[in-house]
Amino acid sequence: MADESGPSVAARDDLAGVVDLFEWLTRAELSRALSELAFKRRTEVDEAAIDAAIDRAVDEYALVPAPEGALSGDRSSLDEAAERDAEEDTALAVGPAAFPTLPDGAADLPHILDVPDRGVDREVLADAVLDRLRREAVTAMDGGDAERLETLADVTYDVEAWAPVDVDPVRTRILAEVDE
Structure with a gap:
């Protein structure tokens, strides 16, 4: 049984919903998207909570690391981030344990973030x-x-x-x- 003290299943599915908007996001891009949502809600950004929520979503297969061969679309944001920690550049896609839902305000994220069109080869x-x-x-x-x-x-x-x-x-x- 999973640790119930961490982020909820709803939070995990909200993360998947945000990723689903773009097909895939790097961990850093997802973190930025969540920070933008917090800003829109006029709430404080808790980077540790964001990291914990992403870690749990990956651990539970709601989000999955996507290999380079599964990704299509412009990877310019990956190239620009080459100097950062490799973990932050990990591409994440919606995984098998997710039921993606859009958190309030997430529909505006494609207009806020500069993320090019992307795709994922599901196979x-x-x-x-x-x-x-x-x-x-x-x-x-x-x-x-x-x-x-x-x-x-x-x-x-x-x-x-x-x-x-x-x-x-x-x-x-x-x-x-x-x-x-």
């Missing part, structure tokens, strides 16, 4: 998500992390509904480990 993204799922399952098995394995088992069902990939071998292995 390439799905293969990357399946590879990540496999790696994380092995890590959780090796570490005896039953809680993470249960989360990953749930994610296998989300992935299966989200993309035409065969997750059954991964799920079977995870469930066998959980049932031990």
Whole structure:
């Protein structure tokens, strides 16, 4: 079971909704979008909370790192950010565990942010998500992390509904480990 002290599922789905507006965003661009929303609402920007919300969304597969081969569109903002931390330049796309929703004011973000038209090759993204799922399952098995394995088992069902990939071998292995 996930840590309930962190950002809510609704917040996670709001993050996915913001990313969905643009097809994909870098972590830095998503953070900026959330800061713009906070400004529009006249609230304080809590960078640590934004980082925690993004981390949780990625951890729970609501947002997924997108490999370069899955991305289309102008990457000028990525090139301009080359000097920044590589993590900030990670491209994020909507993942299988998300139910994207638009937070209040988000519809204005395309007019506020200077983000070019973009696209995501879902097939390439799905293969990357399946590879990540496999790696994380092995890590959780090796570490005896039953809680993470249960989360990953749930994610296998989300992935299966989200993309035409065969997750059954991964799920079977995870469930066998959980049932031990």
